[in-house]
Amino acid sequence: MEMRQLQYFQEVCRSGSFTKAAANLFVAQPVITNAIHKLEDELGVRLLNRTNKAVSLTAEGTVLLERVNTLLGFADEIFQEMCDFNMLNKGSLRLGVPPQIGNYLFPRLFAEFSIRYPKLNFVVSEEVSGVTISLLEKGELDVGMVVLPENLPNMETRFLFSQPIVLCVAKSHRLNSCASVDWGQLQNEKFIMRKPGSVQRDIVIHQCRQHGFLPNIIFSTSQIQTIKTLVAHNLGIAFLMEITVQGDSSLRVIPLTEPTSVKIGLVWKKGRYVSKAVQTFIDYAIDACRH
Numbered sequence: 418m419e420m421r422q423l424q425y426f427q428e429v430c431r432s433g434s435f436t437k438a439a440a441n442l443f444v445a446q447p448v449i450t451n452a453i454h455k456l457e458d459e460l461g462v463r464l465l466n467r468t469n470k471a472v473s474l475t476a477e478g479t480v481l482l483e484r485v486n487t488l489l490g491f492a493d494e495i496f497q498e499m500c501d502f503n504m505l506n507k508g509s510l511r512l513g514v515p516p517q518i519g520n521y522l523f524p525r526l527f528a529e530f531s532i533r534y535p536k537l538n539f540v541v542s543e544e545v546s547g548v549t550i551s552l553l554e555k556g557e558l559d560v561g562m563v564v565l566p567e568n569l570p571n572m573e574t575r576f577l578f579s580q581p582i583v584l585c586v587a588k589s590h591r592l593n594s595c596a597s598v599d600w601g602q603l604q605n606e607k608f609i610m611r612k613p614g615s616v617q618r619d620i621v622i623h624q625c626r627q628h629g630f631l632p633n634i635i636f637s638t639s640q641i642q643t644i645k646t647l648v649a650h651n652l653g654i655a656f657l658m659e660i661t662v663q664g665d666s667s668l669r670v671i672p673l674t675e676p677t678s679v680k681i682g683l684v685w686k687k688g689r690y691v692s693k694a695v696q697t698f699i700d701y702a703i704d705a706c707r708h
Contacts, residue, residue, distance in 0.1 A: 508694030513549035513561035547614030564616040587651035607653035
């Protein structure tokens, strides 16, 4: 049984004639006739009573027509829904963003994107970059905006921009008056860090090791505001992306003598189907970050 056979059957019933159905569907009458005969043979029942003057439904044909009307109605809805997706009149994006990006960068992107595409909706997961990448690998997210690790063999990546990492201390901290700080000066400090899975955390630990010590990590969290509050109370030092502390008067932000930065980019699973909605967001984010 083919969809076209059902469409032919429906039109014959609607128009009451093989000839009229053929004309309405822009096909030759024998095409309609052969399709209906084949449908009857496949079902093993007679669907239409044929006379020289008219065509009428048998009892079996009446039942089938009711089902066909429902089925083809669903088919039309599916086609229209897919057209809506293609025209960006409908759709959703499952996006992963680390809290630093989610709180300080994504809102501006989302606000501008939603004005352009008001019928697309976001389902956002705020996790550290490592967790976001893991969720992408499992197919639980469509795209992530993350701190890019060095190597992602299973992911497509698009670089967006670099962001400096800065040292944050309390205004009463001993380093408060320093114009810049070397990693070696931090050996005896207490570190307040992003939780494991954060690429930024891995970078800080790597830098400490490069300078001959392991950081004394006393607290780990994914919440940026928690980190800021603990640092402001002089309970430890922290490294945050510069964008997250701009204009924050509760902290003293000190640049490093050896500047360290992270790369922010988009990632999605290699080989996975990318919907038009997701591709539109990818293209938009790349363009927006260039300007």
